[in-house]
Amino acid sequence: MAVAEGAEPLTLAGEEKPSNPWLDAWRLFRRNKAAVVALNVIIVIFLIAISAPLLTRLEILDARTGEAARHTINPVNLPQVDSYPDPLTCARDGQDQNPYWCSWLSEEALLEVQNKYCFRPAPDPNQRQWCYLLGGDSSGKDWLTQTVYGAQVSLAVGVLGATMSLVLGLIYGVIAGFYGGRVDNIMMRIVDFMYGIPYLVLVILLQVFFTEVARTYQGTERGGLVGFVLDLNSDMGGLLFLFIALGSLSWIGMARLARGQVLSYREKEFVEAARAVGASNRRIIFVHLLPNVIGPLIVAETLAIPGYIFTEAFLSFIGLGVQPGTPSWGAMISEVRTRGGFFSNRFILIVPSIALVITTLSFNFLGDGLRDALDPRLRGT
Amino acid sequence: MSQAVSEPRTSSVGATAAYADGKEVLVEVTDLKKYFPIKSGILFQREVAAVKAVDGVSFKVYKGETLGLVGESGCGKSTTGRTILQLYRPTSGSVKYRGQEITNLKGESLRRMRREMQMIFQDPYASLNPRMSVGRIVAEPLVVHNIGTKKEREERVAELLEMVGLNPYFVRRYPHEFSGGQRQRIGLARSLALNPSFIVADEPISALDVSIQAQVVNLLQRLQEELGLTYLFIAHDLSMVRHLCDRVAVMYLGKIVEIAESEELYTNPLHPYTQALLSAVPVPDPAVEEKRQRIILKGDVPSPINPPKGCNFNTRCPVSIDVCFETEPELVEVLPGHWVACHRVI
Numbered sequence: 001m002a003v004a005e006g007a008e009p010l011t012l013a014g015e016e017k018p019s020n021p022w023l024d025a026w027r028l029f030r031r032n033k034a035a036v037v038a039l040n041v042i043i044v045i046f047l048i049a050i051s052a053p054l055l056t057r058l059e060i061l062d063a064r065t066g067e068a069a070r071h072t073i074n075p076v077n078l079p080q081v082d083s084y085p086d087p088l089t090c091a092r093d094g095q096d097q098n099p100y101w102c103s104w105l106s107e108e109a110l111l112e113v114q115n116k117y118c119f120r121p122a123p124d125p126n127q128r129q130w131c132y133l134l135g136g137d138s139s140g141k142d143w144l145t146q147t148v149y150g151a152q153v154s155l156a157v158g159v160l161g162a163t164m165s166l167v168l169g170l171i172y173g174v175i176a177g178f179y180g181g182r183v184d185n186i187m188m189r190i191v192d193f194m195y196g197i198p199y200l201v202l203v204i205l206l207q208v209f210f211t212e213v214a215r216t217y218q219g220t221e222r223g224g225l226v227g228f229v230l231d232l233n234s235d236m237g238g239l240l241f242l243f244i245a246l247g248s249l250s251w252i253g254m255a256r257l258a259r260g261q262v263l264s265y266r267e268k269e270f271v272e273a274a275r276a277v278g279a280s281n282r283r284i285i286f287v288h289l290l291p292n293v294i295g296p297l298i299v300a301e302t303l304a305i306p307g308y309i310f311t312e313a314f315l316s317f318i319g320l321g322v323q324p325g326t327p328s329w330g331a332m333i334s335e336v337r338t339r340g341g342f343f344s345n346r347f348i349l350i351v352p353s354i355a356l357v358i359t360t361l362s363f364n365f366l367g368d369g370l371r372d373a374l375d376p377r378l379r380g381t
Numbered sequence: 382m383s384q385a386v387s388e389p390r391t392s393s394v395g396a397t398a399a400y401a402d403g404k405e406v407l408v409e410v411t412d413l414k415k416y417f418p419i420k421s422g423i424l425f426q427r428e429v430a431a432v433k434a435v436d437g438v439s440f441k442v443y444k445g446e447t448l449g450l451v452g453e454s455g456c457g458k459s460t461t462g463r464t465i466l467q468l469y470r471p472t473s474g475s476v477k478y479r480g481q482e483i484t485n486l487k488g489e490s491l492r493r494m495r496r497e498m499q500m501i502f503q504d505p506y507a508s509l510n511p512r513m514s515v516g517r518i519v520a521e522p523l524v525v526h527n528i529g530t531k532k533e534r535e536e537r538v539a540e541l542l543e544m545v546g547l548n549p550y551f552v553r554r555y556p557h558e559f560s561g562g563q564r565q566r567i568g569l570a571r572s573l574a575l576n577p578s579f580i581v582a583d584e585p586i587s588a589l590d591v592s593i594q595a596q597v598v599n600l601l602q603r604l605q606e607e608l609g610l611t612y613l614f615i616a617h618d619l620s621m622v623r624h625l626c627d628r629v630a631v632m633y634l635g636k637i638v639e640i641a642e643s644e645e646l647y648t649n650p651l652h653p654y655t656q657a658l659l660s661a662v663p664v665p666d667p668a669v670e671e672k673r674q675r676i677i678l679k680g681d682v683p684s685p686i687n688p689p690k691g692c693n694f695n696t697r698c699p700v701s702i703d704v705c706f707e708t709e710p711e712l713v714e715v716l717p718g719h720w721v722a723c724h725r726v727i
């Protein structure tokens with residue numbers, strides 16, 4: 001008792017602001033300006049994607065039945081197959097039928113825009129006609145609408161693909177890392193084996209198989225699980241099978257990372273302390289391991305999102321992605337390849353490409369920001 | 382080399398025989414072994430060898446005392462502590478707590494036993510979950526054992542923090558905001574939450590600044606008095622242990638080579654290894670310090686995978702004889718309460 005126990009300062013150094021690890025991570029994240037901008041861009045893209053039906057008036061062909069949906073182009077105005085509707089053509093079919101931006105313009109301004117930018121003279125005012133802000137494709141579908149709906153596909157593939165791979169990889173890796181021994185050994189040998197399979201080749205083969213199955217059963221009534229899955233896939237414009245194909249291998253990297261993380265924390269003394277008080281395995285996994293291992297995994301998954309988006313675009317480009325009629329940026333780019341006409345409307349290539357670039361870049365910057373904020377390996381403690 | 386092995390003296394602690402008298406044995410460890418298997422093979426792993434981290438350790442811990450466990454890094458001190466607490470399941474041997482065998486406990490009975498025995502860890506940075514607030518960390522044992530309502534737990538946490546000299550106002554803080562000494566106190570509060578009787582303190586001060594070490598030691602002593610705790614105090618150097626421990630056990634390569642009361646061990650070390658360790662401890666008296674002769678041990682500690690035949694200290698022992706390479710010395714009581722495992726001492 002010779003040394004006063006209170007000698008150690010009882011106040012804490014540093015700022016008096018409340019601090020917890022997640023709040024600190026958020027503060028660190030906010031310091032990375034590029035990441036904050038990227039996050040905002042992603043939020044905007046996300047909002048655009050979910051409000052696509054509100055933003056655009058031209059609806060696209062219903063992918064499942066192949067019938068024209070409620071609003072389609074008046075066939076009279078369908079351009080020839082080898083040319084695209086020009087940008088900035090606008091309908092004169094009563095203000096309320098016009099796409100949103102037409103209503104921003106006064107009658108005079110609208111006329112002026114048309115006179116200035118439209119190649120085709122204003123048609124018969126009694127005929128129904130639609131506006132193409134960025135032009136349309138060869139079947140007369142509005143390009144802006146397709147771009148906006150394409151964001152749905154890209155985000156769904158990116159975010160759901162990443163989530164699925166994260167969840168699968170996490171479960172697999174945590175089980176292997178936590179239980180160790182023979183379980184770990186066998187599980188990781190399987191992963192090593194799968195690592196040797198070329199990713200893109202497998203995805204392409206799976207997609208060839210899935211599209212074939214979907215085509216074979218198209219229109220036939222099928223009950224049971226198979227029928228349900230096929231219907232669901234078709235309702236999702238082919239996305240379900242795409243997820244399965246993309247997810248078939250993408251989780252293995254995550255499983256390895258998760259296992260490594262769990263191994264590094266499993267022997268930490270705080271886990272031992274929890275054991276010493278009698279905490280169950282479940283509590284150790286969920287309270288002590290997961291909150292510590294999840295950070296680097298989220299970072300890795302965010303950085304993997306551009307890869308999923310690109311793979312989807314690539315598959316749709318070569319015709320193995322979404323079902324025909326489902327708008328996807330990759331499929332849109334392939335329009336130019338199959339039908340030509342880049343010089344009649346440059347937007348046709350530029351718009352989906354830019355959308356793709358902005359989206360993937362944003363996820364990359366977001367991932368970088370998250371890494372600074374969440375990956376303790378790069379931080380002091 | 383004559384000083385290396387001194388004749389057993391009937392000396393300093395004549396009263397030693399009485400030490401154990403009338404004292405309740407709280408923990409009894411008998412021939413405890415913990416081998417870590419080394420496996421190899423691609424898919425089906427075979428055990429190719431074993432790290433003999435703890436290789437036949439026996440001792441008793443009396444109620445209310447502090448038993449020091451001292452030895453070089455890697456000699457198996459932590460493994461001994463963890464095996465006693467059943468954090469590692471022993472390869473063989475027995476651990477009795479108040480006479481009850483605990484190595485075969487499972488499930489609920491093991492969980493109940495955990496309320497009695499707790500551990501304090503060496504690394505104050507690794508021993509607290511960085512994602513949990515101090516309040517949650519200290520309350521965890523109560524939550525795990527489903528003790529009290531939320532409000533009662535909060536009160537208990539405040540009480541515990543106060544007990545270890547921390548401001549109860551810190552409950553909402555996170556570990557990274559605290560210094561090493563403060564973290565060690567948080568860890569201590571957590572291990573006291575369930576009112577244990579026996580605490581294994583695994584080098585609780587060796588990661589701390591010297592100025593903080595004394596404070597934590599004082600705190601441990603005060604708590605021992607107030608709560609009637611029994612400690613197994615693990616340390617790698619003898620100097621700190623002297624004042625804190627009633628008895629000290631010296632470990633070398635998975636085995637205990639000498640156990641005695643602290644004063645006896647310091648004044649009359651009998652095992653050549655203990656003598657070498659003690660010769661490295663500086664003496665505050667300059668006159669004595671002048672004459673102090675360091676015994677420098679040659680060579681390195683052999684691998685615990687393949688310990689030497691006979692006495693496992695024979696590769697470095699300055700006074701070894703032929704029999705040391707043939708038979709293993711038993712731990713025998715050469716003086717009352719003073720146990721040594723060495724062929725030259727008996």
Ligand SMILES: Nc1ncnc2c1ncn2[C@@H]1O[C@H](COP(=O)(O)OP(=O)(O)OP(=O)(O)O)[C@@H](O)[C@H]1O
Binds near residue numbers: 459
């Ligand atoms: N989980 C484990 N698996 C395999 N070997 C282990 C394990 N834990 C410890 N060992 C080995 O057992 C031996 C004893 O380790 P232990 O941690 O008990 O030593 P220690 O005396 O506490 O050392 P230190 O002073 O460095 O803490 C070492 O050789 C170590 O490498």
Ligand code: SF4
Binds near residue numbers: 695710
């Ligand atoms: S038994 Fe022999 S080798 Fe071992 S410590 Fe004693 S004298 Fe040295």
Ligand SMILES: [Mg+2]
Binds near residue numbers: 459460583
């Ligand atoms: Mg240790």
